[in-house]
Amino acid sequence: MYDLTGFQRDLLYVVAGLDEPHGLAIKEELEDYYESEIHHGRLYPNLDTLVDKGLIDKGQRDQRTNYYTVTRRGRREIEARREWESKYVDLAE
Template identity: 75%
Template sequence: MNDLTGFQRDLLYTIAGLDEPHGLALKDELEEYYGKEVHHGRLYPNLDTLVDKGLVEKEAMDRRTNLYTVTARGRRELEARREWEDQFMGEMALSG
């Protein structure tokens, strides 16, 4: 996961957190988080990168819509990232 951009990491977390993570739902969630528009030209190439890295699977829901799901490898990467973050958040809580 250390080779992902921050946007790709946020995208992976968002996919993991939605019931039916398709492109427009992901776009809406990320726009709400970032407080600005996420263009298709940014969203879909980054989704493809996550698929290419084996972190996400893409499945056609219909002719226009793809459903994205986090793979087992993607879940392991998310868990490892969370453990890494918890090391520092725990230290922050102790020093705060």
């Protein structure tokens, strides 16, 4: 996960948190978080990068709609990142 941009990491987290989201659902979640518009030209190439890296899979719901799921490798990467973060950020204090 060290080689992902912050945006790509956020995409991975959103895909992991939703049940087979399609691109527009992911876009809406990120727009809520960033409080700004996410353009298709930014969203889909970054989703494709995550697919190429083996962190998410892309399926086809119909001829126009793809959906995304996190792979086992993607889940392992998220867990490793959370463990690393917990060494430095302890919110229980």
